[in-house]
Amino acid sequence: FTTSPNADPSTCQIPFLIPPAFQRSCAPFLSPTVDLESTPQDASNISSALIRSLPTLWSHEPYCVHSPSARTTFCVYTRTPFASGRGLSIICSREALSQVTSASAFRNPEPWTVARPAAAGKYTATPIPNKGLGNVATAAISQYEELHAETPLLLVQDTAMQHVEWDVLFGMLRVAVERLPDKSRRRFMELHGQFGGDPLYDRINTNAFNGKVGSGSESWWTVMPESSRFNHDCRPNAVYHFDPQGLTQHIHTVRPIAPGEEITVSYLIPTLTHAERHQKLKAEWGFQCDCAACNAAPWAVELSDARLSLISKLEGHLDDILSRNDASTASAELLVSLYESERLDGAMADAYVFVALEWAYVANAEKARQWADKAMAAIGALRGPWNEWYQSMAKLLVEPEGSPAWDYFARKKA
Ligand SMILES: C[S@@+](CC[C@H](N)C(=O)[O-])C[C@H]1O[C@@H](n2cnc3c(N)ncnc32)[C@H](O)[C@@H]1O
The missing domain is CATH 2.170.270.10 (SET domain)
Structure with a gap:
């Protein structure tokens, strides 16, 4: 047996020369519907077709393909017990895998059972x-x-989507979906496909969300079938x-x-x-928008666009702590009312943060607290309680005088 220097430690290394038939008897991961023979199998583009006699982290042997253009190897990793048996398939480079495996939900799944x-x-x-x-x-x-x-059924590193040749990528998607537990695979297959073409890629393209994973800053395609409805x-x-x-x-x-x-x-x-x-x-979702804001009368569309332009301008001023332009408690509260008029309830978090900060800058504890409270509720929904602004607003709520924003301009002059 040879072990390559950048081997995945969760696999036992046996060179690709082991015939596929033997691999299947060792790790019977494929149902007859997956035709791996149609996926390029020659040794030149499969860097490791490895056998693990005793699976550790992964329920199936990782299926790996080398990408010359990305100068790395991408693999399909599947863990069927993940999230109380929902299962998770991951397509990523070996280097990126630690982003997923370092996530708390992976290291210690118990507290994360959703x-x-x-x-x-x-x-x-x-x-x-x-x-x-x-x-x-x-x-x-x-x-x-x-x-x-x-929890997602499928995570695909964006770099893999960008670099792996289409035919090979489609083959990897088939392996990833086929290896999921039955119920999860059925859920995946029930997803709507908008664009046609490869049926798995189409479902992913129509339904995936973009997200960050673990402590990494890379982009991943995340597929959660119920969230996609x-x-x-x-x-x-x-x-x-x-x-x-x-x-x-x-x-x-x-x-x-x-x-x-x-x-x-x-x-x-x-x-x-x-x-x-x-x-x-x-262009990106393949459908004609027919929501109320899209179907509004021309005068309402013009008014809405003018409000959006004013929102961007005000946010630019409020965000600029040095020049201050039109930034004030009044302009921050105007920003909130513009968001309300636009019915952009989902985006209020930033507007509330601006108002809370403006009141903190002028040392008004009561107002700063009042808006920090609203900001926390909105940020909790939009970005989650681990978001840094959620933490800042929590500090402002509990002890405004201790916040870095407190009486900012007077302190700067002094
Ligand atoms: C993520 S799926 C949403 C769930 C989907 N309606 C289903 O049946 O599973 C995205 C697809 O839903 C449809 N869709 C979502 N929002 C729409 C809207 N506002 N107007 C028209 N079609 C929409 C489009 O076909 C789009 O490609």
Whole structure:
């Protein structure tokens, strides 16, 4: 047996010369529906077809392909017991794998077993005209309630998506999906595909979210089939964030929702103009936006675009601690009212932070606390309580005088 210097420590190293038939008898991971023979198998582009007689971390032998253009080897890793048996398949380079395996949910899964939120029973997947399935509220849901928490079935490193040749990538996706537990594989296959072409890639392209994993700063494609049932609205009533340590997607409401209302999230950043939203949804998501903001009358679209432009300008001023331009408590509160008029409830977190900071700069503890409290609720839903601004706002709430923002300009002059 030879061991390559950059070997994955979770595999026992046996060179690729071991015939595939023997590999299957050693680790019978493939159902007859996966035809690995159609995936390039020659020794030149498979750097390691390795056998592990006693699986450790991985439930199947990692399936690895060398990418000359990325100058690295990408593998499919699957752990079927992950998240109480939901399973997880990962496609990434060996170097990037530690981003996933260092995440708390992977190192110590017990505390991370995700509980089903109480509000999960207050909506149901329903056919929506021209949108396929969507989630519709069956009961009243309050602002900032958690609707949903879900671990991914599939994580794909963006670099792998960019560099692995299409045919090889499609083969790796087949291995990744085929190795998932039955129920999870069925859930994956029930996903909507918008674009056609390779059926697995299409499902991923239509449904994956972008996220960071563990302590890494790289981009990953994360596939969570139930989270994917939420349709897009430019002025949504729910937001999502991915916890990189808990490897869990959380979805919260951002305003009260009435029974019968569709629950939506935004697939875009909030401050795009009407034309930019249309263009991006068509180009990147393959559908014509028909939400209320997209279908508004021309005068309403013009007004909305003007508000969005003022929002960007004000945020630029408030963010500039040196020149201060139009920054003040009044302009920060104007920013909040512009967000409210736009119904951008999901994006209020930044506006609340600006107001809380402006009141702290002028040493008004009561106001700073009041806005820090609102900011925490909004950030908790939009970015999660580990977000650095959540922590700053918590400090401002508990002890405004101890915050670095407290009486900032007077202290600077002194
Ligand atoms: C992530 S999926 C959402 C769930 C999907 N409706 C289903 O049936 O599984 C994204 C796809 O849903 C549809 N969709 C989502 N939001 C939409 C909207 N506002 N208008 C039209 N179609 C939408 C598009 O087909 C899009 O490609």
